[in-house]
Amino acid sequence: MSAQQGDEPQISPLVWFARGTLGITSAPALILMVTFIGFGVLCRESGLTLGQAVFMTAFIWALPSQVVLVGSIASGASLLVTWIAVALSAVRLTPMVAAWVPMVRQPDTPRWRLLALSHFVAITAWVWSFLKLPTLPRSARIPYFAGFAVILSICNIAVTAISFLLAGALPVQAAAALFLLTPIYFLTALSAAARIPAERYALAIGLVLGPLLHWLDIGLDLLWAGLGGGTLAWLAGRITRREP
Amino acid sequence: MTATFQTLGQGWAGDFGPYLFILLAGFLATDIWRWLGVLIGNRLHDDSELLNWVKAVATALIAGVIGKLILFPTGALAAAPVVLRLAAAVLGWAAFMAARKNVLVGVVAAELVLIIGWLVLPG
Secondary structure, eight states, rough: OOTTTTTTSSSHHHHHHHHHGGGGGGGHHHHHHHHHHHHHHHHTTOOOOHHHHHHHHTTTOOOHHHHHHHHHHHTTTHHHHHHHHHHHTTTHHHHHHHHHHHHHOOOTTTTTHHHHHTTTTTTHHHHHHHHHHGOOHHHHHHHHHHHHHHHHHHHHHHHHHHHHHHHHOOOOHHHHHHHHHHHHHHHHHEEEEEHHHHHHHHHHHHHHHHHHHHHHSSSSSHHHHHHHHHHHHHHHHHHHHHHH | OBBTTTTTTTTTTTGGGHHHHIIIIIIIIHHHHHHHHHHTTOOOOOOOOHHEEEHHHHHHHEEEEHHHHHOOOOGGGGGGGGGHHHHHHHHHHHHHHHHTSSSSHHHHOOOOHHHHHHSSSOO
16 A cells, blocks of 8 residues: 555546556456356356346356356246345455455545446456555546456456357366366465455465365355454454564 | 246246346346445445454455365366366465466466376376
């Protein structure tokens, strides 16, 4: 958080927006697009139409939740059951957005702007935000984020469509390599973005708790991994900070 | 509420029924959490202890997703042996650290471990 306000007052928001769009060539953006190839293929295999697949990417913009929705639709579940399943998979967005808001807002930022932009907060843009935005002047953060987020969304809508149309025979090894990109990217980018000890502890604890609670089959595993693991990490961060 | 993807809006929404289903069970079910996050985040102060806790919870949640994607993947990655998936993650992370936290180095290393390991390992 070393950047001061008014560092580069001559740069207009439009320029920051344009600079943000250049982020589409960054590693996280490219990795997410490769990951979305899998989603187009999944939609096609699940019997959805091209329009429905594209509509999901545009309006949901959270890949794990989209996968849950497609799975629920494929199983013929009712609207209520599907809503609950998707909502549970998306609870994590609340703490993510809550942590993101204090970083991007200015005292005079209207709430509607944050509400509208929050749609673009998903894991990739969140991790990217914590890597890039703290080094920028505060006035640049919203337009810079908007530029990156909007172009990322548009490109992945295109990737969904193209992969749906081209869904064909990928060798299983190639498909697995594509699917591995997401967790490895999240793991390394999150490690790089962790600034306080509590975040590093949370990363380590969550990595273990997520699969462990899933394996124990207690239900709502991710929610408990987040609340329990996060609280534990926060406490550990407080204790280690007090000691010299 | 009991309508499904195939039956929602039959008789009045026509071909838009499935899209209405996606809006309600997809868009609304996810963005409602984002809007709640904005309302909560607006009350959090920079560098407050509460914000640190929220960050820790968010980080642990995503870490949980990562752990599940590696150990209990769906799709094609499930075809790769679990030992190979774990080795790729651990060695990829080690390469990332060794390269002074270079994300691309970590990702490439993990991919190489997975692909080469798969081709070399028997079965």
